[in-house]
Amino acid sequence: xxxxxxxxxxxxxxxxxxxxxxxxxxxxxxxxxxxxxxxxxxxxxxxxxxxxxxxxxxxxxxxxxxxxxxxxxxxxxxxxxxxxxxxxxxxxxxxxxxxxxxxxxxxxxxxxxxxxxxxxxxxxxxxxxxxxxxxxxxxxxxxxxxxxxxxxxxxxxxxxxxxxxxxxxxxxxxxxxxxxxxxxxxxxxxxxxxxxxxxxxxxxxxxxxxxxxxxxxxxxxxxxxxxxxxxxxxxxxxxxxxxxxxxxxxxxxxxxxxxxxxxxxxxxxxxxxxxxxxxxxxxxxxxxxxxxxxxxxxxxxxxxxxxxxxxxxxxxxxxxxxxxxxx
Amino acid sequence: xxxxxxxxxxxxxxxxxxxxxxxxxxxxxxxxxxxxxxxxxxxxxxxxxxxxxxxxxxxxxxxxxxxxxxxxxxxxxxxxxxxxxxxxxxxxxxxxxxxxxxxxxxxxxxxxxxxxxxxxxxxxxxxxxxxxxxxxxxxxxxxxxxxxxxxxxxxxxxxxxxxxxxxxxxxxxxxxxxxxxxxxxxxxxxxxxxxxxxxxxxxxxxxxxxxxxxxxxxxxxxxxxxxxxxxxxxxxxxxxxxxxxxxxxxxxxxxxxxxxxxxxxxxxxxxxxxxxxxxxxxxxxxxxxxxxxxxxxxxxxxxxxxxxxxxxxxxxxxxxxxxxxxxxxxxxxxxxxxxxxxxxxxxxxxxxxxxxxxxxxxxxxxxxxxxxxxxxxxxxxxxxxxxxxxxxxxxxxxxxxxxxxxxxxxxxxxxxxxxxxxxxxxxxxxxxxxxxxxxxx
Numbered sequence: 031x032x033x034x035x036x037x038x039x040x041x042x043x044x045x046x047x048x049x050x051x052x053x054x055x056x057x058x059x060x061x062x063x064x065x066x067x068x069x070x071x072x073x074x075x076x077x078x079x080x081x082x083x084x085x086x087x088x089x090x091x092x093x094x095x096x097x098x099x100x101x102x103x104x105x106x107x108x109x110x111x112x113x114x115x116x117x118x119x120x121x122x123x124x125x126x127x128x129x130x131x132x133x134x135x136x137x138x139x140x141x142x143x144x145x146x147x148x149x150x151x152x153x154x155x156x157x158x159x160x161x162x163x164x165x166x167x168x169x170x171x172x173x174x175x176x177x178x179x180x181x182x183x184x185x186x187x188x189x190x191x192x193x194x195x196x197x198x199x200x201x202x203x204x205x206x207x208x209x210x211x212x213x214x215x216x217x218x219x220x221x222x223x224x225x226x227x228x229x230x231x232x233x234x235x236x237x238x239x240x241x242x243x244x245x246x247x248x249x250x251x252x253x254x255x256x257x258x259x260x261x262x263x264x265x266x267x268x269x270x271x272x273x274x275x276x277x278x279x280x281x282x283x284x285x286x287x288x289x290x291x292x293x294x295x296x297x298x299x300x301x302x303x304x305x306x307x308x309x310x311x312x313x314x315x316x317x318x319x320x321x322x323x324x325x326x327x328x329x330x331x332x333x334x335x336x337x338x339x340x341x342x343x344x345x346x347x348x349x350x351x352x353x354x355x356x357x
Numbered sequence: 358x359x360x361x362x363x364x365x366x367x368x369x370x371x372x373x374x375x376x377x378x379x380x381x382x383x384x385x386x387x388x389x390x391x392x393x394x395x396x397x398x399x400x401x402x403x404x405x406x407x408x409x410x411x412x413x414x415x416x417x418x419x420x421x422x423x424x425x426x427x428x429x430x431x432x433x434x435x436x437x438x439x440x441x442x443x444x445x446x447x448x449x450x451x452x453x454x455x456x457x458x459x460x461x462x463x464x465x466x467x468x469x470x471x472x473x474x475x476x477x478x479x480x481x482x483x484x485x486x487x488x489x490x491x492x493x494x495x496x497x498x499x500x501x502x503x504x505x506x507x508x509x510x511x512x513x514x515x516x517x518x519x520x521x522x523x524x525x526x527x528x529x530x531x532x533x534x535x536x537x538x539x540x541x542x543x544x545x546x547x548x549x550x551x552x553x554x555x556x557x558x559x560x561x562x563x564x565x566x567x568x569x570x571x572x573x574x575x576x577x578x579x580x581x582x583x584x585x586x587x588x589x590x591x592x593x594x595x596x597x598x599x600x601x602x603x604x605x606x607x608x609x610x611x612x613x614x615x616x617x618x619x620x621x622x623x624x625x626x627x628x629x630x631x632x633x634x635x636x637x638x639x640x641x642x643x644x645x646x647x648x649x650x651x652x653x654x655x656x657x658x659x660x661x662x663x664x665x666x667x668x669x670x671x672x673x674x675x676x677x678x679x680x681x682x683x684x685x686x687x688x689x690x691x692x693x694x695x696x697x698x699x700x701x702x703x704x705x706x707x708x709x710x711x712x713x714x715x716x717x718x719x720x721x722x723x724x725x726x727x728x729x730x731x732x733x734x735x736x737x738x739x740x741x742x743x744x745x746x747x748x749x750x751x752x753x754x755x756x757x758x759x760x761x762x763x764x765x766x767x768x769x770x771x772x773x774x775x776x777x778x779x780x781x782x783x784x785x786x787x788x789x790x791x792x793x794x795x796x797x798x
Contacts, residue, residue: 162546255444313393
């Protein structure tokens with residue numbers, strides 16, 4: 031694990047090209063953090079949410095407004111934390127129904143939050159600083175005087191935040207809070223009887239989850255897009271991140287990374303693969319092939335291992351440990 | 358096959374593929390990326406445009422042997438009209454060729470917004486012909502953006518002028534009700550500021566009504582329109598949204614001749630699916646309309662007779678195909694202009710930017726290129742990145758588009774202050790240093 035982190039901080043900057051940074055590593059890392067956030071809620075606490083895109087938007091717009099209106103706090107760490115905290119607050123608000131409703135009904139309730147937040151950012155002009163088209167932009171980003179302009183700088187900043195976030199998440203799920211989440215997930219009545227308060231447990235899961243998602247949303251807006259409109263956080267984003275969690279593996283932090291890698295990178299890879307082999311085909315055929323193969327792969331992985339890529343990874347590790355002499 | 362063999366085979370195939378891909382590139386080539394879409398909800402409109410662009414570059418290579426001998430290498434990337442995918446395409450293509458991308462046509466207002474932030478860093482100009490952010494025509498702030506031929510504020514203004522003319526003057530608009538049915542994205546929201554301004558000036562009520570992507574579900578919107586009974590409906594749609602709007606208008610009985618589309622809502626794929634229901638529908642023209650002109654004869658001679666065209670011959674001359682031609686021609690002429698200063702060799706984005714900013718097409722030059730009848734002369738300057746603000750109105754007669762108006766010029770006494778204010782706000786927000794255009798030749 032440590033080796034991977036060291037490699038990501040030191041080895042990657044030596045070999046990576048701007049394309050690798052901006053289109054592969056940065057989206058992968060940011061969406062991994064969002065997937066970790068959602069995994070805390072869905073995988074660890076068992077509360078289905080379809081409002082991820084909306085919470086990312088809260089993070090992004092809260093961060094934008096702080097950045098715009100309080101220039102004294104023009105420090106990305108502060109700005110992102112604020113985005114995360116606002117998202118956590120909104121997450122708690124929309125988490126309240128989870129006390130009464132479960133499963134599909136909760137999914138529908140969070141879906142409502144997605145549409146409400148979409149509507150809010152598209153219609154309340156103050157939030158987008160009265161721009162004619164509702165698209166906002168940021169520039170001149172810095173962290174404690176360090177200007178994050180080049181893709182490499184952005185990558186390092188994001189990597190730092192994601193590593194810290196993952197460590198925090200890892201410790202949370204292993205500790206008292208994480209155990210209470212899992213108790214509620216496995217059987218909420220039993221959890222209540224052995225002394226976990228469902229209100230507090232579920233709302234902390236919503237808060238922590240939304241915090242991570244909000245920070246990811248702010249990073250997506252500031253460091254990946256630079257200029258964005260509410261459309262960047264629409265319902266498709268929610269589904270995308272939910273699919274990452276499902277394909278990666280519910281209740282697994284490594285799975286969040288794997289799911290993000292699969293969903294972010296596979297379409298791009300499929301789109302470029304024929305070109306690398308020198309196969310020339312029309313742009314339309316290429317796009318259609320991409321959709322078909324990607325869809326087939328999702329179905330394939332879900333059939334082969336319904337518990338996600340993380341489980342597949344664990345099984346592979348088991349096998350390799352014994353390989354080449356299984357018995 | 359054992360696992361190990363399979364892995365080895367896979368690896369060797371991959372290595373061979375990479376080797377093929379990195380074969381030496383010829384040096385005398387100008388690379389131009391094409392962010393287009395041939396798939397998704399916007400494909401019916403994206404395909405003819407993409408064909409037009411591809412055909413014009415191919416024509417320049419076939420007929421003239423490139424731009425003054427510099428061959429054009431053109432590569433498409435399918436964005437599906439999605440902003441994040443468009444940015445990915447841009448990043449993938451921006452450094453290709455010996456000098457990188459000459460310029461980029463995002464073909465989506467959302468992607469234009471995203472690339473506006475990247476252009477000054479990468480030094481690649483963004484040509485957003487007839488779309489993009491309206492204030493980006495102010496070249497003193499938006500050095501790298503070129504909304505050539507007209508912005509959405511120009512489009513909205515031209516439509517309002519036409520309506521005012523029909524009503525007998527802007528003062529007759531008092532008390533009228535005008536509704537804007539728009540694609541709920543930066544594209545659709547662009548004209549709202551101008552229309553609100555006009556509403557304030559002339560005392561009509563203006564109601565914007567959003568339609569969510571991709572726009573196939575509009576029943577609620579049109580029910581509202583049936584209740585409100587507006588005098589005019591403006592349409593800012595794209596792809597399937599356009600034909601759906603026209604069909605819904607027919608269904609609720611809103612008169613189609615009181616409906617005015619922007620120039621992205623005025624092509625054959627927009628009206629044909631509505632069949633008889635589209636008869637009488639108006640749309641603004643980004644200067645050119647449908648039909649075949651001088652350049653089309655060359656296309657037939659050099660491409661289509663040799664089976665090298667990318668469309669079917671009877672689609673050549675449709676509105677969006679022609680727009681693709683115009684878009685590619687403006688880019689090629691900008692490169693040609695830049696070559697007069699920097700030499701007849703592949704140019705960088707920064708050099709091409711100079712070419713676009715100093716682009717001037719006279720009537721004689723347009724005739725030479727075979728575009729007379731499609732375009733009016735234009736001249737781009739530092740302070741005016743739009744080049745020209747002229748447009749006409751066309752009407753669908755059930756079988757073809759008919760031009761029904763004279764040329765209009767969008768009213769700069771209304772637009773200029775808005776552009777300057779919006780550009781200044783952008784510069785302040787981003788803490789940019791503004792160029793002084795009066796000091797540049």
